[in-house]
Each structure stands twice: as structure tokens, then as C-alpha cells.
Amino acid sequence: MSIAEAVGAWFLQNRRDLPWRREGFGAWGILVSEIMLQQTPVVRVIPRLEQWLERWPTPADLAASPPGDAVRAWERLGYPRRALNLHAAATVIAERHGNVVPSDVGDLLTLPGIGDYTARAVASFAYGMRHPVVDTNVRRVLARAVAGRGEAGPPSTRRDLAAMEAVLPIDPAAAQLTNAAVMELGAVVCTARAPRCDACPLVDSCAWRAAGYPPYEGPKAAAQKRFEGSDRQVRGLIMAELRGSDIPVTALEIEQLWPDAAQRDRALAGLIADGLVVAGDDGFELP
Incomplete structure (x- = not known):
């Protein structure tokens, strides 16, 4: 049984009931x-x-x-x-x-x-067209089941699409099912930290399992920066203040959101540059 057949059959029996998978969801x-x-x-x-x-x-x-x-x-x-x-x-x-x-x-x-x-x-x-669809979960499943690696490493659009294309059935409906199934498998079974191999439909054909689960030694994707104390946190505080107000938020109110003036000003300037905040005579507001 091919990867597409095995994962597709598993998906039809085990998929989560999500709104975008329901009939008529446009x-x-x-x-x-x-x-x-x-x-x-x-x-x-x-x-x-x-x-x-x-x-x-x-x-x-x-x-x-x-x-x-x-x-x-x-x-x-x-x-x-x-x-x-x-x-x-x-x-x-x-x-x-x-x-x-x-x-x-x-x-x-x-x-x-x-x-x-x-x-x-x-x-x-949405349209049932045959295209390989690759996200983080798909990359992890293919890295383990096909390539025998514990992690997918840094993303590469050309390489990742080719890897998914190689397991995608020719029939558009079957390809659509395979895209959804491999993504679901990576999200709920072949997870990054605690894969549930006993529940995996590829348990007998997984190259990583067959090799004895060797540790990944290749290049790693860049780790996400810490949120606490970051500019992202400050931007979020400013956006929350603006979302909760029906009138412009004054500069004084913005100043009270974060003690580090340089970081606060940098975050605010970034939000303005991104078009998320508009500066006016009365203060700051959403566009």
C-alpha cells in the first residue's frame, strides 16, 4: 500500500471535524x-x-x-x-x-x-485541483516516513514541493485527500516532540522507524525568538489598546503601556510603517 493510500484510509476514519472540511464550506x-x-x-x-x-x-x-x-x-x-x-x-x-x-x-x-x-x-x-500542499506538518511526515530523518530541517519550497509531489496520486480527488491526510497525520500523530508511532498508519513503512529513530544531525530551522520582552510583545500591547478604544489613543496612554521608551517607540513606529496604526493630531488609531 502506498503512502497516499495508507494515510488516506486512516484520514477518512480519524479526521477531526473542522469547519473548513464540512460540505458546502466555500x-x-x-x-x-x-x-x-x-x-x-x-x-x-x-x-x-x-x-x-x-x-x-x-x-x-x-x-x-x-x-x-x-x-x-x-x-x-x-x-x-x-x-x-x-x-x-x-x-x-x-x-x-x-x-x-x-x-x-x-x-x-x-x-x-x-x-x-x-x-x-x-x-x-476549495477547488479540488491537483497541487502539492506543504506545511510544517507535511514536511515532518515526509522527512520521517520517506527520508528517514527525525526533522525536516530548514524549508526549501522547491525541494519540499518535489517531495510531496512524489507521493501525490495523479487523480485530483485522491491528491486532495492525500494533502489533507498527510497534514492531519503530522498535526495529531507524527508530532514534533512526541510522535505516536503506535497509532500511525505508516508504522510498518516509516524509514525513520526502520532505521531505529536516529537523531537528526542536519541543519536546523531558525528558532523563533522569545516573546516575553520582545518588540512583538510591545506591538501586541499597543494593538490591544487601540482595538479596545473607539477614539484615538493619546501618546501619554501609549507611554504607560511599556517602560522602555526606545523599545516602545520602535514598536509604535513599526506598526505605523506596517499600516496597522494611523497617527493623527488627536493620537493613534486603527486604519
Whole structure:
């Protein structure tokens, strides 16, 4: 049995019931979910996704609202630049694509904030098109099961897509199933720190297991910087203050959020440069 067959059969019996996998969940919802899921756990995304789609059921609905509304509705999902990108993408979809999320990867890549992974994920999961879809979980499964390595190492778009392409069935429906199945396997079974090999459908064919689980000795991906005390934390404090206010936040109020003036000013300047904060005569507010 091939990797695609084994993982696909396992997925059909064990997949989680997630909103974007349900019948009738459209391309717009899948696009929103994919952007929200970037570096954010599923459990935090689901309630925000449901609220978002209830308020803005189509791209045109979101495009008709000010960008600041999108940032405010993003709440604490993190990396609020994604909210601005999503608003900008919705505007392009509404104006240039007849309010329909495009199915072509090339067209999807022209949307603001849409990278290679998201474009391929939408084309595959929303439209059933045959494209390899690769995220961190997929890279880990392929590294272990196929290459016999405990970790995937630093990402490489060309190499990673080729590795997934090699296990992807020719049939588009089977390819879509395989993309979802391998991703799910990496998320819930073949996890980074505590893989549950006894529950894995690839237990008898995994190259890493067959080699005796050798430690990974290759190059490692860059570790994420510590959050506490970082500019990211300060940016988050400023954004939370602005989201919670219906009027401009004064410079004095901003000063009280963080004691290190240089770091606070740097974080605020970065938010302004990113278009997440607008400076006016009365203070600072969302765009």
C-alpha cells in the first residue's frame, strides 16, 4: 500500500471535524481559515473564523468595511498584518474577480499577502485541483516516513514541493485527500516532540522507524525568538489598546503601556510603517 493510500484510509476514519472540511464550506471561508491558521492553533481560530464569516460572508462584504474593522475583529490571533492583507485580498477579489475567490494558483499568488502555501491550499481544498500542499506538518511526515530523518530541517519550497509531489496520486480527488491526510497525520500523530508511532498508519513503512529513530544531525530551522520582552510583545500591547478604544489613543496612554521608551517607540513606529496604526493630531488609531 502506498503512502497516499495508507494515510488516506486512516484520514477518512480519524479526521477531526473542522469547519473548513464540512460540505458546502466555500472558497472564501477556506481562504480566511488558511490565513488565520498561519502560526495560530486550531482551537483559537475556530471561534474567530465563525464570527468573521458571519459578519463578512463574502469578500465584498469585508472590502466594504474599513481596514481597521478587520484589525479589530482579528482580536488576539496574532500577527495582525494578516488582517490587513486579508482585507486587501478581499478588495482585489471583489473588484477584479467578480467577488469569487480565484481557483488558479497564479491568480491566487497575485492577491496581497497570499504566498505559495496558501495559494496551493485554496486551489486544492476549495477547488479540488491537483497541487502539492506543504506545511510544517507535511514536511515532518515526509522527512520521517520517506527520508528517514527525525526533522525536516530548514524549508526549501522547491525541494519540499518535489517531495510531496512524489507521493501525490495523479487523480485530483485522491491528491486532495492525500494533502489533507498527510497534514492531519503530522498535526495529531507524527508530532514534533512526541510522535505516536503506535497509532500511525505508516508504522510498518516509516524509514525513520526502520532505521531505529536516529537523531537528526542536519541543519536546523531558525528558532523563533522569545516573546516575553520582545518588540512583538510591545506591538501586541499597543494593538490591544487601540482595538479596545473607539477614539484615538493619546501618546501619554501609549507611554504607560511599556517602560522602555526606545523599545516602545520602535514598536509604535513599526506598526505605523506596517499600516496597522494611523497617527493623527488627536493620537493613534486603527486604519
